[in-house]
Amino acid sequence: MEKLITKRNIYLFGIISILIxxxxxxxxxxxxxxxxxxxxxYLADLYNKENVNIDEKLYxxxxxxxxKVSFFSDLKLTSVENLDRYNKIDRDILLLKxxxxxxxxxxxxxxxxxxNFTFNEIVKIYLYNLNTNNYKVNESExxxxxxxxxxxxxxxxxxxx
Numbered sequence: 487m488e489k490l491i492t493k494r495n496i497y498l499f500g501i502i503s504i505l506i507x508x509x510x511x512x513x514x515x516x517x518x519x520x521x522x523x524x525x526x527x528y529l530a531d532l533y534n535k536e537n538v539n540i541d542e543k544l545y546x547x548x549x550x551x552x553x554k555v556s557f558f559s560d561l562k563l564t565s566v567e568n569l570d571r572y573n574k575i576d577r578d579i580l581l582l583k584x585x586x587x588x589x590x591x592x593x594x595x596x597x598x599x600x601x602n603f604t605f606n607e608i609v610k611i612y613l614y615n616l617n618t619n620n621y622k623v624n625e626s627e628x629x630x631x632x633x634x635x636x637x638x639x640x641x642x643x644x645x646x647x
Contacts, residue, residue: 578604586612
């Protein structure tokens, strides 16, 4: 037992431990750098006046399974094809942008009626701005109006009648 614990063995154990630690650190560092490099493709578009193959790069980023990287490219492309990979707030942001960019009135109506949609009041305001005839409220619901803009639209619709 005394021969196992020698200065030489302790020295070898220390060197091997340091090499293992450095190797692990290198692999962990490279994994995070890969995400940063991919995200740099997206950031390059913001500052580069020459948009060389930017759509191709955005489609590539959008196809990645890492939601931290693909979210911004999906947002830029207004793509809602891979919503299942995102958390709720990110899904709602993508849906909101898609509805407003496409001006899909049916989608805007359905999102405004969805109480689980985070931005349903914002979508309601946008829907009413498209056409004030979209706004219909029952007398029983008028006391539940808690948004200033929706109350203003309610008053405007009552003045027209």
